[in-house]
Amino acid sequence: MEELHYKLCFYVPASHVEQVKTAIFEAGAGHLGDYDCCSFQTLGQGQFRPLPGSKPFLGEQDQVEVVEEYRVETLCLESCLQAVISALRLSHPYEEPAIDLWKLERLPGIH
Template structure:
């Protein structure tokens, strides 16, 4: 089992979550569509050659973003990450995946 965490602007929160749920993410026991989310503030500076969804090249941008966490079965982590990348508006989505211990 993996824990997948990603950051997404409010405009695409539901679309990205739905893509991950459709890929099998967010299943815990007899439940599905499970996740945890919190609104925070991210920052970044687009470098030359980037195609930013938000902001301008060379300028630091501060944006409200949702941090979303959900679990993904081992055999579904690659399709889940592919679904995340395909549905996310950012050129390079920020995400982390951690393998969980089964205790």
């Protein structure tokens, strides 16, 4: 039986995008066939307001902060998923990084 694949998506400030991608690639993310370090990234703006008790990397408590961030998408096998998520969290500057994860299905007609 073929191993499950996941699509991993996260948001990271422009200042740390390469650092975080390097960490997740070294942990096993980004493989597609005979290629590695595969990802797609889109530049945009994120916003958040640090609440009392937070220790924000950027901004101040109770003030809305708008930040230039990249949305990064990549692939990950189930066998390295825990290591990749751990590497992402350790290398990411935010105390609460936004992370999305989708379990992928095989495309019909592809073996």
